[in-house]
Amino acid sequence: MTDLSPGTRVRVKDDWPEARGPCHIRTPHYVRGRQGVVVRRLGAFPNPEDLAFARPAPIRALYHVRFDETVLWPDGRAGDDLLVEIFEHWLELA
Amino acid sequence: MSTILDTDGEALLGALRGLLAAKGLATPAEVAERLALTERASPAQGARIVAKAWTDPDFRTRLLADGTATVEALGIPMRGAPPLGVLENTTALHHLVVCTLCSCYPRAVLGYPPFWYKSAGYRARAVRDPRGLIAEWGTVLPAGTTIRVVDSTADYRWMVLPLRPAGTDGWNEAALAALVREGDMVGVTVPVAP
Numbered sequence: 001m002t003d004l005s006p007g008t009r010v011r012v013k014d015d016w017p018e019a020r021g022p023c024h025i026r027t028p029h030y031v032r033g034r035q036g037v038v039v040r041r042l043g044a045f046p047n048p049e050d051l052a053f054a055r056p057a058p059i060r061a062l063y064h065v066r067f068d069e070t071v072l073w074p075d076g077r078a079g080d081d082l083l084v085e086i087f088e089h090w091l092e093l094a
Numbered sequence: 095m096s097t098i099l100d101t102d103g104e105a106l107l108g109a110l111r112g113l114l115a116a117k118g119l120a121t122p123a124e125v126a127e128r129l130a131l132t133e134r135a136s137p138a139q140g141a142r143i144v145a146k147a148w149t150d151p152d153f154r155t156r157l158l159a160d161g162t163a164t165v166e167a168l169g170i171p172m173r174g175a176p177p178l179g180v181l182e183n184t185t186a187l188h189h190l191v192v193c194t195l196c197s198c199y200p201r202a203v204l205g206y207p208p209f210w211y212k213s214a215g216y217r218a219r220a221v222r223d224p225r226g227l228i229a230e231w232g233t234v235l236p237a238g239t240t241i242r243v244v245d246s247t248a249d250y251r252w253m254v255l256p257l258r259p260a261g262t263d264g265w266n267e268a269a270l271a272a273l274v275r276e277g278d279m280v281g282v283t284v285p286v287a288p
């Protein structure tokens with residue numbers, strides 16, 4: 001994936017690898033399928049999903065993505081938001 | 095049959111250290127150095143960083159731009175630690191740090207995470223009801239301040255740079271550092287002058 005610039009609207013993939021077998025995921029369940037905005041690129045790191053199993057780990061870009069609390073929770077407070085680190089392979093353009 | 099669960103911890107640690115040395119992964123001296131660094135890291139280090147940021151605008155700018163390099167220049171060893179991000183609270187925006195997946199915490203600058211930070215209750219409620227959660231710590235944000243939860247899920251570690259409390263004009267760094275508690279740098283509380 002090419003670099004996502006700040007302000008890009010993204011959606012976290014609605015994917016549930018834990019339903020398919022043993023895995024290690026750094027994408028919290030509550031952001032999956034939700035739409036947010038890229039705040040900044042934090043860097044690039046070996047994919048922890050592979051590191052956890054001692055597999056060769058490709059380097060993946062890591063983004064800080066912002067979500068409105070109202071997008072995440074039915075009782076989220078308007079104006080409040082949340083930042084979370086998401087690896088590029090979990091993001092798709094929204 | 096002996097399993098990892100019923101093996102004596104000391105024996106297990108000894109065997110692990112022996113293997114690390116035998117395989118050339120970490121010498122006993124390196125392990126000792128890391129233990130000493132871990133023991134030295136405490137909220138007092140974080141408080142020192144906060145106090146310096148409150149009194150030195152140039153330091154604050156550099157700290158917000160590159161936490162790791164800037165605290166390293168203060169003599170806090172960051173080698174081997176994940177990159178440090180610093181989140182600046184303002185009158186308009188308050189940050190609250192959590193790790194919903196486990197217990198990621200800026201150990202290099204704050205030491206071991208407190209027990210509540212690792213609890214299932216804190217991890218669940220910080221993202222779902224941050225205002226209700228910090229209210230239980232006695233923290234009520236002024237009207238017009240929004241809250242930004244920072245879920246620490248991957249390769250960064252985050253600490254909060256709180257707002258300097260009113261009534262501290264002219265205080266020196268040591269006096270300011272003494273005001274700053276662990277929770278202020280996570281965002282569950284805010285520092286107040288006595």
